[in-house]
Amino acid sequence: MNRRLAFVLTVVMLLSCFAVSVPAMAEGTTIRVALWDYSNTEYYKTMINGFKEANPGIDVEIIEFSAAEYSDTIVVKMAAEEDYDVIFMKGLPEMAALINGGRLMSLNELAEGYDFAPYGGTEKSLEVNGELYGLPFRKDNNLIFYNKDLFDAAGVEYPTDGMTFDEYIDLAKEMTSGEGADKVYGTHVHTWASNVYMYPRFVEEYVYNDASTWDALIPYYEAILELQEEGCIQNYGSLKSGNIHYSGVFYKQEAAMMQIGTWYINMLLENVPNEDEGIASFNWGVCSVPNNYGITTENVVGGITPVAIGAYAKHPDEAWAFLTYITGAEGAQVLARTGIVPAWAGQEVLDIFDSFHDEHPNAPEGLSKYISGSNFIVEQPMDENGKAIVAVGDEMHSAIMTGSMSIEEAIAEYKEKAIAAGASQGE
């Protein structure tokens, strides 16, 4: 190789070795906060600026990891005893694994005298053996979103709260129309396992970490496979191999209904803001998850995004101040204004959700009642083997939805695997 080039490369190499990690000394206290999607999520920045203004002595250092690999990365980082003060969690199974490994700090002492009432009991799901390990930041429950324009055009009544599951399936069939590019699917079932198990979970007949409840999935899989065979929903295999994101399906008005979490309110407000802006324009509405018990908005089923304090945190008091700020009244209102549901559910938050219709006439009125159900059913409760059992459930879902196995066969086989992974077999 060219000698001069080699020389230059060597110099560059040596220089770069000197350029590594000059520690930045900050005055006062700096807390290290680990999270995902910081760069492209405006509300984090608003909240953190607000926190810094309210707490002048505390600075915040952001450590950001990519969303898809966040859970794995945090596990490795904590195995090397990183001194993160605040750690955002993607969900409860991940959190259970870290608690079980002793990588999170119990908050019992810090939380003495703290008012938990506005969390509506969601903080209870963050307790293990009487120790509290985090505060709930967001909560997302599942709803049926529907496109009012498509229903009006077809002359069909909108879906209603408390409809039975069979009525929902029939509605999906009724709303399916057209061919080729004009095809409208009655509803959209995204590729996650939760898009099926949500229904039995809503009525508490199914929970992922108890294998004896898995049989409750059978009628739901039967109904959804029937929709798939009749072409009333898009084919699972196509969605999966085509990387089809559920949001686009609904924006492009390819489906009349869709079951998804409340975060989609935020996406709709941003992308379908009113009649003439955004990537599409239509009127939309929501209703609660269909079930055979006449339950309406009093039950909600969904996930919680907790925030925790690391076991090796250098500044636990400041970290606690951060936690209470972002999961408290101030942080909650910042979240709510974007259409994301905070776990802190004071009246201010409900008012914000009810006001969306004024700004965005295509959004429904009275959204608050869909996010404030008194009985919050946690989609995946904490379990130290949670991640493994979830993985088994996902595998079963793909086997059933692709028709690789019959429903009964798959459930029988994967129940065994779930038990091997640590699921209980009922009491």
Next chain:
Amino acid sequence: MNSSVTIKRSTGKAHIKPSRVAGRTIVYILLIAACAIMLLPFIWMISSSLKAEKDVFTYPIQWIPAEARWKNYELIWEKVPLLLGFKNSAILTVCTMVLQITTSSLAAYAFAKLEFKGRNFLFLAYVTTIAIPWQVYMVPQYIMMSNWGLTDSLLGIVIMHAFTAFGVFMMRQFYMGIPNELLEAARIDGLSEYGIWARIMVPLSKPAVATLAITSFVFEWNDFMGPRIYLSSTDKMTLQLVLRLFNTQYSSNYAQMMAAATVALIPVFIMFVFLQRYFVQGVATSGLKG
């Protein structure tokens, strides 16, 4: 591919016979067809990078966007720290590449051409450990590096990747092909082993060095797992980490991601084109053998 016969026939020099012309034509048609298939991902990248996000995953694939959104190529520089990513990736890639080539080529010479105790055992140990997926020893390695303060630094990644068994294995296989007689002759002429390595082996192994260079370059440039575990400060983000910023938990922006990925490919291409001549430059082996 059943073109093997045709391919071999075209091995000959250009004595132009009619049958040969037909053969060549068939070869070219097959090659062009193969090219079209090979280029599909690239075409998809470019076409997606010029679309609005909602049009990226439409079926059937729209190869030519209805309306080219060149704006994507402007937006990517504002939206994510792409330039920073280029800088960090360049430092990582160049340092790793240089160290890899130097140390691998030295060790490979010993494994291929010198006799010493434990050679075969050591070599076997080297090769088989290539098979261990990084995920398996990533955690103990990370804890070790963390104790030495080498995490969240580019230096940590450089030294983690600089000493590879792969490079040694690859260079050794090329060195094996260089006739021993040549080395014996040099030894008789009084050249030391170091001299032989510098004056004979390295110049003769330009194609191998070029291959290792491109391997190392492509690996380091596209590596995502290493940086994502090792780096956490925003100012050390590599290109692949920056590219991930287009994907968030609930949404993804493949259009802009592909625009950035296309831009990110340019250095790899320059590298490849630059190294091209070494892949094909016939080594002056005249009179070495036979």
Next chain:
Amino acid sequence: MTTELTGRKRPGAKLHLKRTLVAYTFILPNFIGYMVLTFVPIVLSFVYSLSEWNLGVSKSFVGITNFRYMLFEDLDFWQVVWNTFYYTIGTVPICLILSLLLAILMNQRMKGKVFFRSVFFFPYVASLVAVAVVWMALFNPDKGPVNEALRSIGVKDPPGWAGTAEWAMPTVIGLTIWKQTGYYMVVYLAALQGVPTELYEAARMDGANAFQRFLHVTWPMVTPTTFFVSMMLIIGTFKSYDIMYVTTQGGPGTATKVLAYHIYNNAFVYMKFGYASALSVFLFFVVLLITLIQFRGEKRFTNYL
């Protein structure tokens, strides 16, 4: 391992020692780095294979429990091993032959070979996401061009490709070959540069046709490279999971779940790090066995040692 690879006579003891020392100086720069940064962690992870560790604060020594669980209780293990062999056997020979053919072709005097070479190399450098998306789109069961073409020539019920348990693995194998061939073509090209043109001339004088020249000149001369390429392909397929990760996530069901994917899942999803290490010990010994067999083969077939 006491057998010598070369047939040269042993030099005197003193000279021998000196040669050994010299050899070590060549190896050391790489060796020290490799030992400390790679070998030690690998040994550590082998030690973890005898423990139960969820990456938490405490780990406990459990002896060979993990290995017993692997062989007799893990409901996925044998399926995963079978998938791994299926993937390797499906990928390696085709990739090897294609890359050698392309390299020979690209080594000819022909117009536009610089262009062709670059194009064939392309899938290797392109982002895996882009390559995977395009491949999956081509093989989309409903609307993909491959199935449209099959339907147009009268295939009533074309395969569901990655969406079915039977066809998912062939689809993934196809993607792997597509992505890797260009790279090994370049490796072979470099090797072909080392073949002295005189050998071809001599063979031509002797009246050898193209096929005979390939058989008697090219093939023996690139044997070390073939050894390298086949080893790297085998190792690569044994330890790869990223292609499945971006396409099928190991599904449908367990259809494309390979050993490395199982290792990754156990380590970071199921949080059974000790067991993941045990699985990798198994992987290590399988590859060791294959390498030893290959070594014997290399000794027999490499002609100028």
